[in-house]
Amino acid sequence: MIPLLLAASPIPVDSPAPAAASVQVQSFDPVARAAVLAQQMPRHWAGSYQPFGAGAAPVAVQLRLASATAFGQMVDVRGNMTIGSVTLPVQGNINGNSDQLDLLLLGDVPGSFLEDGGRFLGLQGFSLSGWRASRLTNPGGVLVLEPVVSKGRPVPIRGLW
Incomplete structure (x- = not known):
């Protein structure tokens, strides 16, 4: 009924909108989703890192999460990442x-394609992220990971948010 009334009597630009017209309901709870992610997130991921640059070959990557803890709508993750033959501790959110995703490699980062002070940034969790180096001379790269599933354990189905 209110939308019909608003359409019949437009509100002048100078006046505030009626209270009933500005009520919005958000049914998505990011705090509850973070708690579910922390519990159900796969703990083992595998894939590759492809550095940007001429002639750079992809490198195999393994990620093992030791912990995932929800803090409000954020999930704190900690574990180890093996890039090629080097294993480093990681921490992220x-x-x-x-x-x-914001994932930091901790410790001394060896190699020519990754360096100290850089981080992985992603918009799809661990599935797809990019390396953001600390210096402009490093072009970065792309990290693609998929969950490693144990036999007999179903793959969790993620909703589109």
Whole structure:
């Protein structure tokens, strides 16, 4: 009924909108989603890192999460990442509202394509992220990971948010 009334009597630009017209209901709960992610997120991921640059070959990557803890709408993740033959500790955050990932490699980062001070940034959790180097001379690269599923365990189905 209110939309019909608003359409019949437009509101002048200078006046505030009626209270009933500005009520919005958000049914998505990012705090609850972060808690579910922390519980159900796969703990083992595998894939590859492809550095940007001429002639750079892809490198095999394994990610093992030791912990995933929800703090509000954020999920704190910690574990180890093996890139090629080098294993490094990692720490990061996943936003339960947007699936944004910020993942830091801790310790001394060896190699010519990854360097200290850089991080992986993603908009699809661990599935797809990019390396953002600390210097402009490093072009970065793309990290593509998929969950490794144990036999007899179903793959969790993720909703589109």
